[in-house]
Amino acid sequence: MRVLVTGGAGFIGSYIVRALASGGHEPVVLDALLPSAHGPAGAASAVDLPPGVRLTVADVRDRDAVARALSGIDAVCHQAAMVGLGKDFADAPEYVGCNDLGTAVLLGEMAAAGVRALVLAGSMVVYGEGRYDCPAHGPVRPGPRAVADLEAGRFEPLCPVCGAELVPGLVTEEAAGDPRNVYAATKLAQEHLASAWARATGGRALSLRYHNVYGPGMPRDTPYAGVASFFRSALARGEAPRVFEDGCQRRDFVHVRDVASANAAALSDLEERGPGTFDAYNTGSGTPHTIGEMARALSAAHGGPEPVVTGEYRLGDVRHVTADSRRLREELGWKPETDFAAGMREFATAPLRSAR
Numbered sequence: 519m520r521v522l523v524t525g526g527a528g529f530i531g532s533y534i535v536r537a538l539a540s541g542g543h544e545p546v547v548l549d550a551l552l553p554s555a556h557g558p559a560g561a562a563s564a565v566d567l568p569p570g571v572r573l574t575v576a577d578v579r580d581r582d583a584v585a586r587a588l589s590g591i592d593a594v595c596h597q598a599a600m601v602g603l604g605k606d607f608a609d610a611p612e613y614v615g616c617n618d619l620g621t622a623v624l625l626g627e628m629a630a631a632g633v634r635a636l637v638l639a640g641s642m643v644v645y646g647e648g649r650y651d652c653p654a655h656g657p658v659r660p661g662p663r664a665v666a667d668l669e670a671g672r673f674e675p676l677c678p679v680c681g682a683e684l685v686p687g688l689v690t691e692e693a694a695g696d697p698r699n700v701y702a703a704t705k706l707a708q709e710h711l712a713s714a715w716a717r718a719t720g721g722r723a724l725s726l727r728y729h730n731v732y733g734p735g736m737p738r739d740t741p742y743a744g745v746a747s748f749f750r751s752a753l754a755r756g757e758a759p760r761v762f763e764d765g766c767q768r769r770d771f772v773h774v775r776d777v778a779s780a781n782a783a784a785l786s787d788l789e790e791r792g793p794g795t796f797d798a799y800n801t802g803s804g805t806p807h808t809i810g811e812m813a814r815a816l817s818a819a820h821g822g823p824e825p826v827v828t829g830e831y832r833l834g835d836v837r838h839v840t841a842d843s844r845r846l847r848e849e850l851g852w853k854p855e856t857d858f859a860a861g862m863r864e865f866a867t868a869p870l871r872s873a874r
């Protein structure tokens with residue numbers, strides 16, 4: 519299969535390209551080499567693609583470039599996006615431009631070119647807070663946390679009906695979308711666009727809602743990076759990882775190689791699906807860990823200073839979100855291969871990618 523991987527020069531995309539190439543497929547890459555992900559212009563030389571993989575340096579919003587890149591393509595694996603929380607709300611137009619206008623242009627050109635298969639890099643951020651159960655009221659959806667509570671160190675969301683402490687659980691794909699920041703809103707809109715495209719064109723689309731992806735080659739800390747990269751970068755500078763809130767936030771850390779193999783599984787599964795279908799799958803390791811546990815595992819394996827729990831918070835952050843990835847395992851036959859301890863040991867000393 520000849521697969522166009524947008525964002526294929528990025529952290530996750532480059533693993534997908536390698537997984538597809540070694541699986542006998544022919545990946546081709548379209549990537550704008552955004553400075554927020556790759557550093558100042560001229561970083562093309564630093565892009566690490568397997569020999570023979572064609573790289574088009576272009577923006578997914580560039581209709582002509584996308585149309586050319588789609589020639590002879592069987593399926594698209596759409597990874598290109600601006601990631602992270604950004605600097606502040608003034609970044610919103612850039613996020614919406616890259617992620618949503620970019621997806622619309624790509625889907626429009628796929629419609630025109632007759633390409634009918636799409637795997638989308640989805641995200642657990644579409645859920646907002648994860649699943650919670652109240653002992654009295656069953657599953658409930660707490661709203662955004664109040665500044666006053668966060669300031670006072672009250673980090674756990676409470677039952678919106680009775681105010682009781684909640685028990686965090688695993689979020690399933692049926693949970694309603696509740697994006698809590700601009701990036702999250704753009705990731706949910708990408709899914710809506712993909713679903714509309716599938717219905718309108720008879721295409722087949724599948725979104726893999728990645729949880730917290732980590733592994734060698736992760737970008738260094740920037741306002742656009744994830745928490746594992748912040749901690750790893752601090753250790754590289756000889757500093758202690760700074761853990762926000764009380765460190766008990768629960769996440770699902772999934773290794774980037776496992777995310778790449780999920781994409782390969784999704785691409786071959788698309789062939790079995792009916793026309794006009796869209797479906798979303800959680801993509802997580804299945805074993806939740808806290809942010810504090812991750813920081814300690816990295817510090818220990820790096821031989822660096824113990825993490826410091828600071829009590830700071832970021833308003834857009836959710837407290838707990840962990841995946842129920844059973845559907846991906848059962849329906850696509852996918853299995854994560856790298857467990858938390860081994861993955862963090864490797865990540866603690868593996869190189870990061872410089873974005874400066």
Ligand SMILES: NC(=O)c1ccc[n+]([C@@H]2O[C@H](COP(=O)([O-])OP(=O)(O)OC[C@H]3O[C@@H](n4cnc5c(N)ncnc54)[C@H](O)[C@@H]3O)[C@@H](O)[C@H]2O)c1
Nearest residue numbers: 525528529530550551552555577578598599639641728731
């Ligand atoms: N890293 C995670 O934990 C995580 C979690 C959930 C979802 N995702 C999603 O996975 C995908 C890949 O993320 P990543 O972590 O590899 O980030 P990354 O920044 O390393 O890779 C993204 C790539 O897309 C390119 N790109 C961005 N906007 C573009 C545009 N308009 N046109 C062309 N290229 C563009 C960038 O240059 C970069 O190479 C994204 O869609 C992201 O939303 C990532």
Ligand SMILES: [Zn+2]
Nearest residue numbers: 652655677680
């Ligand atoms: Zn209650």
